[in-house]
Amino acid sequence: MAPTRSLQRKRTPPNPKPEYEFLGPPGAVGMLVVLPLITYGLYYNCRSGFGCIPAYWNSKDGYWPSINFSQPLSMPSDLWAFFRSTWDTDAMLVYSAFMVFLFVSYFVIPGNVVEGAVVGGVGGSPLTKDRSNYKLKYKVNALRTLMLIAAMICATIATVGVTPFLFLHDHFIGLITASLVWTFGVSIFVYVWSFIPDSNGQEKILACGGNTGNKIYDFVLGRELNPRFSASPDSTFDIKYFIELRPGLIGWVILNFGMACRQYQDLGRITNSMFAVLIFETFYVVDSLWNESAVLTTMDITTDGFGFMLANGLLTWLPMNYSLQARFLASFPVDMSLSHCLLVIGTQCVGYWIFRSANGQKDNFRRYGANAPQNKGLKYMETASGSKLLISGWWGTARHINYFGDWLMALAWSLPCGFSSPLPYFYPIYFAVLLIHRELRDEEKCHKKYGKDWDTYCEKVRWRIIPYVY
Numbered sequence: 001m002a003p004t005r006s007l008q009r010k011r012t013p014p015n016p017k018p019e020y021e022f023l024g025p026p027g028a029v030g031m032l033v034v035l036p037l038i039t040y041g042l043y044y045n046c047r048s049g050f051g052c053i054p055a056y057w058n059s060k061d062g063y064w065p066s067i068n069f070s071q072p073l074s075m076p077s078d079l080w081a082f083f084r085s086t087w088d089t090d091a092m093l094v095y096s097a098f099m100v101f102l103f104v105s106y107f108v109i110p111g112n113v114v115e116g117a118v119v120g121g122v123g124g125s126p127l128t129k130d131r132s133n134y135k136l137k138y139k140v141n142a143l144r145t146l147m148l149i150a151a152m153i154c155a156t157i158a159t160v161g162v163t164p165f166l167f168l169h170d171h172f173i174g175l176i177t178a179s180l181v182w183t184f185g186v187s188i189f190v191y192v193w194s195f196i197p198d199s200n201g202q203e204k205i206l207a208c209g210g211n212t213g214n215k216i217y218d219f220v221l222g223r224e225l226n227p228r229f230s231a232s233p234d235s236t237f238d239i240k241y242f243i244e245l246r247p248g249l250i251g252w253v254i255l256n257f258g259m260a261c262r263q264y265q266d267l268g269r270i271t272n273s274m275f276a277v278l279i280f281e282t283f284y285v286v287d288s289l290w291n292e293s294a295v296l297t298t299m300d301i302t303t304d305g306f307g308f309m310l311a312n313g314l315l316t317w318l319p320m321n322y323s324l325q326a327r328f329l330a331s332f333p334v335d336m337s338l339s340h341c342l343l344v345i346g347t348q349c350v351g352y353w354i355f356r357s358a359n360g361q362k363d364n365f366r367r368y369g370a371n372a373p374q375n376k377g378l379k380y381m382e383t384a385s386g387s388k389l390l391i392s393g394w395w396g397t398a399r400h401i402n403y404f405g406d407w408l409m410a411l412a413w414s415l416p417c418g419f420s421s422p423l424p425y426f427y428p429i430y431f432a433v434l435l436i437h438r439e440l441r442d443e444e445k446c447h448k449k450y451g452k453d454w455d456t457y458c459e460k461v462r463w464r465i466i467p468y469v470y
Ligand SMILES: NC(=O)C1=CN([C@@H]2O[C@H](COP(=O)(O)OP(=O)(O)OC[C@H]3O[C@@H](n4cnc5c(N)ncnc54)[C@H](OP(=O)(O)O)[C@@H]3O)[C@@H](O)[C@H]2O)C=CC1
Pocket: 297, 298, 299, 300, 355, 359, 362, 365, 366, 387, 388, 389, 390, 391, 395, 399, 400, 402, 403, 406, 434, 438, 442, 445, 446, 449
């Protein structure tokens, strides 16, 4: 049925009573400036030839090149001058080629098309107004893409050796800037795209949290819920889903590999600490891509809009900051003793066991229902919303026990760097803050959805993340 003229013109009004998160519009402005600066700061405070905090404090020059902190900053011209000083055309071309490769691979590499979980939002067309069962389709082929890249890397090493991969270490600052150009480009595109009606002339579905009417806040939090090339549930090129697992996670593995090549070139060998970081982090990425469809039940896909925050998280923050441990070890190699190795392996195994089995338990429960054979023996409670909540197994120990497992793994990836500098511990520290905040956001969401049933659930499952601690 063709949409009527009035429906074509109608625009979803901004939420009249916006509930701001992340400190509202000032927090959003802060994120635009501070998040990129943190990524640059992690680079400038930990690099070959200059040292890493605390050794770095003693070095005389090179601290934040081109910004003189002894004089008041004149924003934004100083920031712009700094940004330009980090520009590297080769790095821009490499990062862009990587993005284009991922884009083409998404279409060319075969993969199953799966249906996601129910996605929430506001606005939308009459066809989708009842979103109690609004589900979208997604193509699953990220792991195959990684396998293709791994084969290409092996072929390159076999023919020309590690030299081409040293680029990743040596042009790291240019790669950060290139990733930020992509971040801002994608964020501006999806923000503008969210105002353009779909091919049926229908209004886009907006995220509940990103439709406040405040332009900067909506730009940062993400206005549209699931930006895709066609608003039909069957179209599979969903920009948020494409970016969620590919550039960030695959880019992280490739950057780590580049750091290992630099260590090999400089030291003539790879240390056991570098091996540990490489193997565990690659394992985490392969596991995430193997379970690609599990991402469809995460908050990022079902609830949060796609804007600067998520685009920066996935295109810049994840690959550039999560590879800090490998970058640290490329410049400051560590040989672990046997007990050090056992500590790292033990922390990783316990963390992974909790993370994967807890996420798997919830995923099976949500996907196949309480009576499926996989879920036999698990206790659950009914709620007025119609959705059931697990109260035994992992989900009976703490309300976000999966976060604890994930955090333990983060710790296991920093421990190989030893204790000479706090900087490689940036990831577990930031991650603890992110998970605590994420838990509070999810708690709020569940409280709204389940009401009194959620209070009953909280009485049954008392702990938030770590049993008997928090
Ligand atoms: N490495 C990284 O940087 C990051 C990793 N992560 C990881 O991503 C994973 C997904 O995290 P996230 O999406 O935040 O949250 P969860 O996977 O924990 O999902 C939370 C949702 O699960 C449902 N739920 C809660 N309790 C129960 C229960 N008892 N029984 C059944 N369903 C329940 C609720 O949704 P509903 O009831 O509506 O279905 C709730 O909103 C985590 O393992 C996390 O560690 C997250 C952020 C960053």
